[in-house]
Amino acid sequence: MYARNVSLHLKANTAGEFTRTFEKDVLPLLRKQNGFKDEISFVAPDRSEAVAISLWDRKESADNYSRDIYPQVLTSLAKVVEGTPKVEAEHRRLRPTRCRTRPSTRSQATSADRSARPLVAPVRFQRRPMCSGRGGGRRVRPSFSSVTG
Numbered sequence: 001m002y003a004r005n006v007s008l009h010l011k012a013n014t015a016g017e018f019t020r021t022f023e024k025d026v027l028p029l030l031r032k033q034n035g036f037k038d039e040i041s042f043v044a045p046d047r048s049e050a051v052a053i054s055l056w057d058r059k060e061s062a063d064n065y066s067r068d069i070y071p072q073v074l075t076s077l078a079k080v081v082e083g084t085p086k087v088e089a090e091h092r093r094l095r096p097t098r099c100r101t102r103p104s105t106r107s108q109a110t111s112a113d114r115s116a117r118p119l120v121a122p123v124r125f126q127r128r129p130m131c132s133g134r135g136g137g138r139r140v141r142p143s144f145s146s147v148t149g
Contacts, residue, residue, distance in 0.1 A: 001037070002056040004066070007086040008049065014080040015047035022052070025076040029069055030054060035061025059091055 010018055022041060030036050037055040044050070056062040066087070074085070 002059045002062050002089065002091050004054045004056070004062050005088045005090070006052045006054075007088075008052070008077070009082045009085075010043075010048055010050055011080055011082045012048075015043050015050070018050055018077070018080040019043065021076060021080060026052075026073050029073060030065075033061065033065050033069065036065070059089075062089060 008018075019041075027039060030039055035057040037057060039052065039054045041050060041052040054062070054065075056065070074081075077085075
């Protein structure tokens, strides 16, 4: 899984317009791209900054988007963005683990809750997994986070 993290400074009083433009212009472009998996965006509470994270199947897919389509996205967001957005990219290889971990005290989702949510983002642990080798420790099913809901 490959993620592109874009940080943007918004012009004053344009957070609502940013959201509308993003949903109307940017998301349709992203959905047409080969290898695109999902998108999540946030607007800061003071409404002066936004973060958009797009998830891709491979680095090559994200690079093609950056080269071919991202300039169009910048043009459509120019009326609400101040300065040049900062782009960071990161590759994460997802694979199952045999580590044991302590359950999180913050989120005790039931197995029905876990099965209802799609796995589209990496597994996130509240504490570092503690691998104890063979035996020992209690096997705990991790909580999954979804970027879509």
